[in-house]
Each structure stands twice: as structure tokens, then as C-alpha cells.
Amino acid sequence: MRQTDRYPLVIRTVLPSIVLLLAAAGAAAGPVLDRIKSKGTLVIAHRESSVPFSYLDADKKPVGYAVDLCLKLADAIKKKLGVTALKTEYLMVTPQNRIAAIAEGKADLECGSTTNNAERRKQVAFTVPHYITGARYMVRADSPITVLAQFEGKKLVSTKGTTPLKAIDQANRDQLLRINILEAPDHGKAVQMVESGEADGFAMDDVLLYGLIAGRPDPSKLKVIGKFLTIEPLAIMLSKDDPDLKRVVDDEMKRLISSREANKIYERWFAQPIPPKNTALNLPMNYLLKDFWKYPTDQVPN
Template identity: 25%
Template sequence: MKKLFNLKLKHLLNALMLIPLIMVSHHLSAQPTSVTLEHIKSSSTLNIGYRQLEPFSFRDSDGKVTGYTIALCNMVADELRESLGIKKLAIHYIPILFTERVSALNTSKIDLDCSVNTVAPERKNSVSFSTDYFVANMRIVSLRKNNIKSLNDLRGRTIAVPRGSKDLLELNRINREKNLSLSIVTSDTVEDAFDMMTQKRTAALILDDILVYPYINKSEHPENFFVSHEVVGVKMKYALMMRKEDPIFVDFVDKTLGKIFESPLNAQLANRWLTQKVVAKNTQKTQY
């Protein structure tokens, strides 16, 4: 009986001794990893998606990709370089259409989309968003002679809007709820949507206010355009877009943005790109 008791005790002690090892092994295997951070570190490369959308991301006349969100992402790159111990981090700026953003992220064509991305519940199953950095209003843009000032003036008419954008989702909702009978024509880019309106292929364009003024100001006759005082739909919160299921990278980006937003540097960036009112030349000023 004593031998049997000692044998059982021995087995129990051996089992107890294994518990810490099992716990350590489980802890190590359960350590979360970031696919994005691992890719950036192993390749010493950060691939940034952007679109031609002033003042947030655009290629200027000298061929340099610049803008407010590009500046933010360049500072994220600096933080990555230091945190990952990369001596030289190459940054590749890759033009990506609205409709390509999700697939470009999920196929690792880009690591971070640094253009205008509106936070939308419909997208959160496919991608992750950073903390928002700007809030815009959607407005009606038209030729002044069309005398379009409100949604009611658009009833039964043809409207241009970029496909794959939150503007399109919001316009579809408003069209259904208000029974406006709009005919919505979509385009690959904001510029194409703007051209449809200027070439009278559509009666108007629905777009975020801050994005439309650069196109008006570059036109030959900016005084010919009208931007509605009426705000259409909900406010548009802009954020950086990242791959889904990579919370460590999202947290890294958010913490970096938090540091930027709390520093005097952000005021300088905002003053350069955002707080100077962008208004159509020679027209009645429309406040955001």
C-alpha cells in the first residue's frame, strides 16, 4: 500500500512540475504577431497607397507625393524605422483607386492606405481604420447656371459620384429615404466625376467639400461653379486604412498618430494643409 501511495505521489509531483513548462510554452505560442510589422521588417520596405486628392495625398508638379496624410504616414514610417531597428526603410508610394483599397491591403500590395478613407461601418468587416484625423461635409457641386442649391433641386436628375466611396453609400441611402429618383453615375476617380459635371453629362456632383475646391480653383472659370450651403448626409470622418486582423499594427499606428496630434507639429501640418480655408476663386465663399 505504501509503495502504491509513493508511486502515485511521484506521478503527481512529476505532473505538477510539468505545469509551469506547459504554461510557458502556451504563453510563447500565444504571443500575438503582426503580419504587417514582420513584412516591413523583413523587407525594409513600407508600401503606401494614395490617390490624387488634394490636400491629403497627391503627386505635385515636381513628381513628389505629398499632402497632409502623406506627412502623417511619413512620420509613422520614421517611428517604424526606429522601433524595428531598420537602418534604411524604403517607402514606395503606390496609386490605388477607391475600389482597389481593400484588395490592395489584403494581398499585401500596400501596407497602409494614406489617402482619403472615410470610416464606414460597412467596411469594418474587411479593413481596419486608425483614429480619425479630419471631418468633412458632403455637399452638392454644380454649374451655377443650373441653379441647384438643395437636394430637392436634384429630384429626378443625374448625379456623379466616385464609385467605392462613402459618398456613394450615403447618397444611395438618401436617395431611397427621400424618394429623390436620382440617376447615379459612378466614376473611378474624383476627377472623372468632376469632369462629368463640368461637361454637363450629369447635373451635379456629390462630394466632400474640402476635396472639390482644388478642382474648381484649377478650372478656367471657377466663378461658374456653385457649392451648396446645404450639407448632404452624415459627416465624413477620415482615417488611415489598414489590413483586418492585425491589431498590433493598428495600435502602433494609433499610438504614433496620438503623439503627433498632441505635439506642436500637428498644428503646423494642419495650418499648412487644412485650416487655411480652401474656397472657390471669385465666388461666394462657402464655409465648411
């Protein structure tokens, strides 16, 4: 009897196919990495006015702290794929469609000012936070308001689809403040509403408020007030369906932090003059981010 005759016919027939399938699976990249390689293009989602994280400069080119970090991640992805060239394309997103852009594969990385929280992790994944901030309030310079409770009976705007909007809505109900909460389609519109008197204040991550004020024609007409309403770990967003891609991105973020390259990128956007007006935000790295970066991880408390 031949050696192969010791095994049933079905095993002799099916086994080679199983081996081939396993080999193919082991050789294939994850779905997003495979898509990037086959297209030769990495799509970066960016924002229009999330200064200094992700916004358009005077030439309508995407720039910012998060964009620069994403370009570093693109180099790591290129190296992982073993390709000689990888084209970068940009897709502008809003707070309303940014999560869908990643979940539906329209973009590969979302490079902006998006908070990593449990609700969003049901749809997408996040890498190591690049900033930790909290929601405060922008008001006109002549406003007497200094705390949230003083918005009682007044109009407070926030950007649709953001965590600060949910936070002020919750605080309004819990504290029975009777604040008239308004929704703006984007950060730029919310600032205009405050400047024009259409709203008495704008609730948003304080670092974004400082950036938005710096970009106004007359920054002295606006100010940031109040204590932190929330703590927001901001992180680059990616697909939750490709652990290989997440591993590459997480490893590169940790390398950038441990090598202090990330600190240099931070200094470029928070301490030095930035477009479009070439003014500096002069925002030193806060203690929350300094402490978090001592042991960088994608795990956040919320």
C-alpha cells in the same frame, strides 16, 4: 528517484517545445510589422486626385496632407522595429481597390480620404481621424441648384465605391427624388462630367470638392452648394490583423495631435499655397475636427 522522474514522460518531452514556442511568439512582431521589417520597406497606398489629402503633383509624385501624416507614422514604425533604414514605396489606389490593397497586404497604410465606418471595419482597421467632413455638391457656377431636392429629374454623379455615392442613392430612394445617379471611376472624371454638362452635380466630401475646384484651369466656373448629407470621419487605413502595428500608429497619431504637429501639417495643406497650381484652399479647421482632437481616439460614432 531523480527530480525529473516525478513528471510523466509526455510532459518532460513536450514542455521544452512549448516554452520555445511561447518565447518565439513573444519575440515576434505582428504579421504586418514582421513583413515590413523583413522587406525593409513600408508600402503607402495613395490616391491620384484626392486634393489636398493624397494626390499626384506636376511631377507625378504622391503628395498631400494624409501622405505627410503617413510619413510621420513611417518614422514611428521604423523606431518601433529598431531598424536604421526603412524604404518607403508608393502604390496608387482607387476607391474601388483601396480596401482590398490593405486587406490583402499589398499596402501597409492607406493614406487618403477614406471614411471610417462600421462596414469597412469588418475588413480593415482605422487610426485616429485626420479630418471630419460631410458630403455636399459641386455644380457649375451658373447653376440655380442650391439643395439636394432640386436635383430631381437631373443627373448627379459620385465616385464609385465611396460613401457619398451610397448616401445619395439612399436619399434618392427615401425621398422619391427621381434623381438619375451616375458613377464615375474617379474624382477627376466626375468633375469633368459636371464641367461638360454630362452631369448636373457631383456629390462628394466638401473638402475634396473645394480641393478639386482649386486645381481646375478656371476655378470660378464651379461652386459647392447644399447642406451636409453625411458626416464623414476620414482616417488612415491599416490591417485589422496586426494590433501591434495599430498600437504604434494610434500612439503616434495621438502624439502628433497633442503636440500640435498635426495642426502644422494641416496648415501646410489647407491654408498655404499647394501644388500643382500653388493656390491656397483657405479652409480653416472646422469645429468638428477641433472638438474631436480635444480627446483623440480611433472610436467614431458610425
